[in-house]
Amino acid sequence: MRGMKARAAYTGVPGWLYALAVVAALVVVLPLLAIVARVNWANFLPMVTSEPALSALGLSLRTSAASTALCIVLGVPLALVLARGRFPLQGLLRSLVLLPLVLPPVVGGIALLYTFGRQGLLGGALEVLGLQIAFSTTAVVLAQTFVALPFLVVSLEGALRTGGSRYEAVAATLGAPPRVVFRRVTLPLILPGLASGAVLAFARSLGEFGATLTFAGSLQGVTRTLPLEIYLQRETDPDAAVALSLVLVAVAVAVVALAYGRPAGGRTAGQVSGKRTTAPAPAGGNVP
Amino acid sequence: MTFSFQAAVAGRGFDVALTVGPEETLAVMGPNGAGKSTLLASIAGLLKPDSGRAELDGRTLFHLDPKQHAWVPPHHRGTVLLAQEPLLFPHLTALENVAFGPRSGGTPKHLANSRAMHWLAEVEAADLADRRPAELSGGQAQRVAVARALAADPALLLLDEPLAALDIHSAPLLRRLLKRVLAGRQAIIVTHDVLDALMLADRVAVLEGGRIVEAGPTRTVLERPRSSFAAGLAGLNFVPGTMTGTGIRAGRGREISGHLEEPGDAGGNNRPGVAVFPPSAVSVFLTDAHGSPRNSFPVSITDLEPHGDLIRVRAGGLAADITPAASADLGLVPGMTVHFVVKAAAVSVYGT
Amino acid sequence: MLAAAALTLGLAGCAGNASPGDDTGEGTLTVFAAASLTSSFSELAEMFEAQHPGTDVTVSFAGSSDLATQISQGAPADVFASADTRNMDKLGDAGLLQGEPRIFATNTLAIAVPTGNPAGINSFADLARAGTRLVTCARQVPCGAAAAALSQQHGTGLSPVSEENSVTDVLGKVISGEADAGLVYVTDVRSAGDRVESVPFPEAAGAVNTYPIAVLAGSRNTTTAGAFMDLVAGPEGRQVLAQAGFGPATQ
Numbered sequence: 001m002r003g004m005k006a007r008a009a010y011t012g013v014p015g016w017l018y019a020l021a022v023v024a025a026l027v028v029v030l031p032l033l034a035i036v037a038r039v040n041w042a043n044f045l046p047m048v049t050s051e052p053a054l055s056a057l058g059l060s061l062r063t064s065a066a067s068t069a070l071c072i073v074l075g076v077p078l079a080l081v082l083a084r085g086r087f088p089l090q091g092l093l094r095s096l097v098l099l100p101l102v103l104p105p106v107v108g109g110i111a112l113l114y115t116f117g118r119q120g121l122l123g124g125a126l127e128v129l130g131l132q133i134a135f136s137t138t139a140v141v142l143a144q145t146f147v148a149l150p151f152l153v154v155s156l157e158g159a160l161r162t163g164g165s166r167y168e169a170v171a172a173t174l175g176a177p178p179r180v181v182f183r184r185v186t187l188p189l190i191l192p193g194l195a196s197g198a199v200l201a202f203a204r205s206l207g208e209f210g211a212t213l214t215f216a217g218s219l220q221g222v223t224r225t226l227p228l229e230i231y232l233q234r235e236t237d238p239d240a241a242v243a244l245s246l247v248l249v250a251v252a253v254a255v256v257a258l259a260y261g262r263p264a265g266g267r268t269a270g271q272v273s274g275k276r277t278t279a280p281a282p283a284g285g286n287v288p
Numbered sequence: 289m290t291f292s293f294q295a296a297v298a299g300r301g302f303d304v305a306l307t308v309g310p311e312e313t314l315a316v317m318g319p320n321g322a323g324k325s326t327l328l329a330s331i332a333g334l335l336k337p338d339s340g341r342a343e344l345d346g347r348t349l350f351h352l353d354p355k356q357h358a359w360v361p362p363h364h365r366g367t368v369l370l371a372q373e374p375l376l377f378p379h380l381t382a383l384e385n386v387a388f389g390p391r392s393g394g395t396p397k398h399l400a401n402s403r404a405m406h407w408l409a410e411v412e413a414a415d416l417a418d419r420r421p422a423e424l425s426g427g428q429a430q431r432v433a434v435a436r437a438l439a440a441d442p443a444l445l446l447l448d449e450p451l452a453a454l455d456i457h458s459a460p461l462l463r464r465l466l467k468r469v470l471a472g473r474q475a476i477i478v479t480h481d482v483l484d485a486l487m488l489a490d491r492v493a494v495l496e497g498g499r500i501v502e503a504g505p506t507r508t509v510l511e512r513p514r515s516s517f518a519a520g521l522a523g524l525n526f527v528p529g530t531m532t533g534t535g536i537r538a539g540r541g542r543e544i545s546g547h548l549e550e551p552g553d554a555g556g557n558n559r560p561g562v563a564v565f566p567p568s569a570v571s572v573f574l575t576d577a578h579g580s581p582r583n584s585f586p587v588s589i590t591d592l593e594p595h596g597d598l599i600r601v602r603a604g605g606l607a608a609d610i611t612p613a614a615s616a617d618l619g620l621v622p623g624m625t626v627h628f629v630v631k632a633a634a635v636s637v638y639g640t
Numbered sequence: 641m642l643a644a645a646a647l648t649l650g651l652a653g654c655a656g657n658a659s660p661g662d663d664t665g666e667g668t669l670t671v672f673a674a675a676s677l678t679s680s681f682s683e684l685a686e687m688f689e690a691q692h693p694g695t696d697v698t699v700s701f702a703g704s705s706d707l708a709t710q711i712s713q714g715a716p717a718d719v720f721a722s723a724d725t726r727n728m729d730k731l732g733d734a735g736l737l738q739g740e741p742r743i744f745a746t747n748t749l750a751i752a753v754p755t756g757n758p759a760g761i762n763s764f765a766d767l768a769r770a771g772t773r774l775v776t777c778a779r780q781v782p783c784g785a786a787a788a789a790l791s792q793q794h795g796t797g798l799s800p801v802s803e804e805n806s807v808t809d810v811l812g813k814v815i816s817g818e819a820d821a822g823l824v825y826v827t828d829v830r831s832a833g834d835r836v837e838s839v840p841f842p843e844a845a846g847a848v849n850t851y852p853i854a855v856l857a858g859s860r861n862t863t864t865a866g867a868f869m870d871l872v873a874g875p876e877g878r879q880v881l882a883q884a885g886f887g888p889a890t891q
Binding site: 113117118119134135213214216217218219220223224228231232233234235236237238 | 703705709773775778780781800801802803804805809812813816817818
């Protein structure tokens with residue numbers, strides 16, 4: 001199918017659309033190029049390998065990995081329940097879960113503050129347990145999970161919905177109890193969708209700024225992730241801020257390439273539509 | 289060792305009761321939306337009816353009424369579903385797919401694999417063991433799916449149009465295969481194809497509008513259909529009405545004389561009955577050709593279509609098969625009014 | 641109300657002044673001022689407009705370093721009032737100022753604590769007590785530099801749980817009760833009203849922040865700009881600034 005696409009002589013796209021498409025691409029690409037153009041290459045290496053920069057990058061990678069893991073552990077059940085379960089207010093829950101996608105991160109930070117903060121909803125209970133969330137690395141992970149979870153849930157739920165539950169039904173009639181169906185059928189089938197969802201969640205965590213700043217604070221090695229470090233460096237050393245921004249852009253490019261750059265066939269279990277498909281991802285043949 | 293089933297789903301207007309004897313294969317036929325899928329899904333445990341009761345080999349599958357609520361989940365039923373699409377797990381090899389059932393039942397891996405190999409050999413697919421579903425043709429995949437269903441050792445095998453998605457070359461092969469493996473097995477096969485019913489089933493049940501309108505041994509149903517759907521399957525004209533003693537009085541004042549199949553009906557008892565006759569027994573005339581013992585109906589032609597070597601003329605809900613030459617002589621076109629004429633001796637009349 | 645006044649004045653200014661280039665004392669004056677000056681400079685702008693009918697003063701408030709960056713990127717402004725000398729010097733070095741900057745106010749640090757002072761902070765030394773959740777500004781911003789300087793002078797070894805980008809962020813964490821104490825400016829505590837309490841400490845005198853103001857090289861309205869600077873540095877300006885908690889210019 002891909003081969004056919006490449007040979008197709010007729011695209012059905014009117015010419016003037018290309019002009020607007022180029023403008024659209026420039027809107028995204030030009031600012032990124034502007035960063036590259038602004039980089040002070042002579043001092044680039046020292047700036048991105050300075051102790052605060054490395055500490056921030058390390059913290060960002062660690063917290064993003066942790067929040068991605070948390071997103072997987074919590075997001076897979078949530079996506080399954082939303083896609084397959086049937087319970088009252090399901091639609092409402094789905095909308096609520098997706099809210100962080102459109103919510104300004106600062107609002108997320110404020111919401112988290114009034115949940116896990118000292119004076120927050122759970123703050124008292126957590127204090128009794130000896131847990132202090134605010135100003136800790138845990139707060140960063142929580143903030144990142146808050147904003148990243150919807151990405152994982154959305155991409156997974158999409159895969160689950162379009163894939164349908166026919167394989168699960170067959171597995172059940174073959175005698176597999178639900179836990180076996182989940183482990184041996186559902187999980188392997190959604191793996192491609194889960195992988196791209198996890199990569200997106202990781203990317204979102206890496207870029208998380210507003211909620212972290214509002215909720216977690218900013219302290220080197222503890223809560224000051226790379227975006228916060230960039231924001232701070234801007235105050236005194238714009239060159240360093242630009243250099244670190246480029247690092248973040250590079251990481252983001254790598255992450256997005258990982259999520260979307262793979263052959264079309266293996267993208268997600270839900271990509272193949274139509275009634276008669278025999279397998280959710282047969283075209284690429286690269287189901288892990 | 290009997291399977292008995294009775295269930296109602298109010299939302300779908302579904303209310304069906306049936307039984308399948310040990311070592312019996314029942315074909316369920318009916319138009320789209322008749323409730324065939326609902327039937328299989330409630331047997332397999334994928335759909336919960338509003339009320340009803342099903343037992344398989346003395347085990348209760350479900351018993352739902354205001355006082356009782358017994359419900360056995362799909363994986364404890366022993367009712368394996370083989371669908372139109374093979375639905376092989378794409379991430380497993382053919383062998384792993386076939387071994388899935390035994391392994392889910394707790395059979396150790398090596399035992400499950402040898403059992404899977406046995407069933408793959410049984411469906412002549414042993415050489416496909418290591419292939420992934422994406423590397424199988426439609427026919428191969430469906431054979432593996434049959435092996436997978438059988439390896440799960442089903443007490444009752446449910447087949448949902450297993451041949452419908454196959455091309456004309458693969459279907460006969462798989463039909464022969466199914467005939468072999470269904471012998472001596474308790475099974476329900478949903479099919480649109482009268483050939484499947486004839487070859488694979490001992491009995492046929494016709495489902496229409498969520499209800500069984502007709503059931504019986506395959507031969508009887510096809511020779512003496514009591515529903516228009518079964519008549520259609522058998523390729524027969526079907527006119528319902530009331531028994532008159534010499535034939536049937538149908539709607540629109542149409543009287544059809546025929547041969548009474550049951551001697552007791554000679555009295556003309558106004559019982560509901562049907563007149564059934566093959567399209568090949570119908571002649572087409574431009575003018576009314578009276579003369580006993582013939583039936584003649586003025587009809588308006590709705591369609592002309594090729595039917596083997598003949599032309600099938602559809603008019604007034606009936607069909608007539610005539611030669612192309614006769615059709616040309618008469619100058620038949622849709623919309624034209626003609627007379628369908630059939631000898632009374634060619635019409636079977638019986639009560640329903 | 642100020643916005644409405646600015647709008648009507650702006651329209652009047654436009655009607656009377658076709659060309660923005662002439663230097664008559666009338667027209668539009670754009671002032672870039674540090675965020676901590678928000679209330680006082682709003683008041684002073686209104687006062688200036690009342691004294692100079694036909695003049696429209698637009699004040700843009702932001703962090704000093706943001707404003708300095710905007711000016712060096714060519715933002716059209718007539719006057720810049722910074723919360724520190726560093727950002728002003730940066731513009732001076734780049735040749736973006738007309739004449740020498742004038743110091744017009746000072747600001748000192750204060751300890752802000754949540755209402756009721758739950759952690760019982762009573763002195764600068766208390767901030768270093770183990771278990772105290774102190775929030776300060778990061779060293780890179782003026783209020784953080786001042787806090788670090790004090791910490792070093794008195795050897796108190798402050799270990800904040802968070803080093804924020806701005807005074808507002810510090811204040812926010814004190815108001816919400818997440819922090820036991822925050823080091824902010826006297827003016828910030830005052831503008832926060834009764835949402836926080838202030839703990840005065842004598843050591844604050846050791847790190848005084850000075851506020852310079854200057855006319856920018858790009859200004860086309862230097863006379864009006866100069867008049868505005870005079871108002872800010874004059875007795876009326878001093879009074880308004882003192883009300884907000886600023887100290888007098890010492891230099």
